[in-house]
Amino acid sequence: MPRAAVRLAFHDAGTFSLRLGALGLPNGAADGSFLWDPDEVQRVENNGLQAITAALTPLPAHFGVSPGDVLQLAGVLGVLACPGGPRIDAWVGRPQPANVAPTGLLPSPFDTVEHLTGRFADMGFAATDLIALVGAHGTAKQRFVDPSRAGQSMDSTVDIWDVNFYNDTTIPDAPNGVFRLQSDVNFAHNASTTAEFHGYINNQEDWDQDYRTAHLLMSTLGYNTADLTNCTELMPASINLTQISTPDAGGRLQVSPMLLAAALEKYRAPWLAM
Numbered sequence: 001m002p003r004a005a006v007r008l009a010f011h012d013a014g015t016f017s018l019r020l021g022a023l024g025l026p027n028g029a030a031d032g033s034f035l036w037d038p039d040e041v042q043r044v045e046n047n048g049l050q051a052i053t054a055a056l057t058p059l060p061a062h063f064g065v066s067p068g069d070v071l072q073l074a075g076v077l078g079v080l081a082c083p084g085g086p087r088i089d090a091w092v093g094r095p096q097p098a099n100v101a102p103t104g105l106l107p108s109p110f111d112t113v114e115h116l117t118g119r120f121a122d123m124g125f126a127a128t129d130l131i132a133l134v135g136a137h138g139t140a141k142q143r144f145v146d147p148s149r150a151g152q153s154m155d156s157t158v159d160i161w162d163v164n165f166y167n168d169t170t171i172p173d174a175p176n177g178v179f180r181l182q183s184d185v186n187f188a189h190n191a192s193t194t195a196e197f198h199g200y201i202n203n204q205e206d207w208d209q210d211y212r213t214a215h216l217l218m219s220t221l222g223y224n225t226a227d228l229t230n231c232t233e234l235m236p237a238s239i240n241l242t243q244i245s246t247p248d249a250g251g252r253l254q255v256s257p258m259l260l261a262a263a264l265e266k267y268r269a270p271w272l273a274m
């Protein structure tokens, strides 16, 4: 469910378009329109997001808040639920969705790098933001790109929020059992993105920082944070990966299941008590 929440947060924000906005046309913001327009999740590009959308749909009415706040908070919590996932600043106060999300704007794994960087620029992202954001595929699985390999993950440590994705996507052959999206492999090698992509290999600290900045921007696309309220202090603490793991011979962190269970307990406790 946390993986789906992160992807949903992206699909909610990923129909934002500065160009459409400049023309005075509807430009899907990070407005939770998935929880408001029952048809949106039926679009083919949103396959796999049905369960998380159904789980979140009753919450705006239940809590008396907007769909955008519920959906984007779920995305921030989804990242935080991953061991090692950073605490992204959380903002609330988005108004009700103003319109159904425009179609044809979400990226396909078969789009060219040029198209994808253009689309992200139209959302307001620099190439660095895009390359930091796709690092979320380090905790992603695919089901619909190749159904015969459904359930395969996009890096070799899918349960952990780490930078192995960048290495696993760059090396000539995919590690055993890893499914690489063509678009991610292209980012690793294309002249316009390869420097950013390589910059995150073995560089957890820079990635965390850039990811936090870019995800915050993503979660507020279409809004000005001056009109929103920062509620980051209500978020649970993140799980510090280095405290619950030891590096193996290859320098990769191996998580201790016992310490991970204890950390998850600590993470969930304040929320379960509510």
Ligand code: HEM
Pocket (backbone or CB within 6 Å): 003, 004, 006, 007, 010, 047, 048, 107, 108, 109, 110, 116, 133, 134, 136, 137, 139, 140, 141, 142, 143, 144, 145, 146, 181, 183
């Ligand atoms: C170039 C842009 C992107 C493309 C082409 C892309 C494409 C995809 C595809 C094809 C899948 C697999 C869907 C399936 O078959 O089940 C996927 C999964 C996922 N994507 Fe992306 N994505 C992009 C950017 C992002 C961004 C910016 C984020 C979040 C910040 C993100 C988060 C995820 C997550 C978390 C999953 C896994 C969902 C799950 O396991 O349930 N993606 N993406």
Ligand SMILES: [Ca+2]
Pocket (backbone or CB within 6 Å): 011, 012, 013, 015, 028, 029, 030, 031, 032, 033, 034, 101
């Ligand atoms: Ca939306």
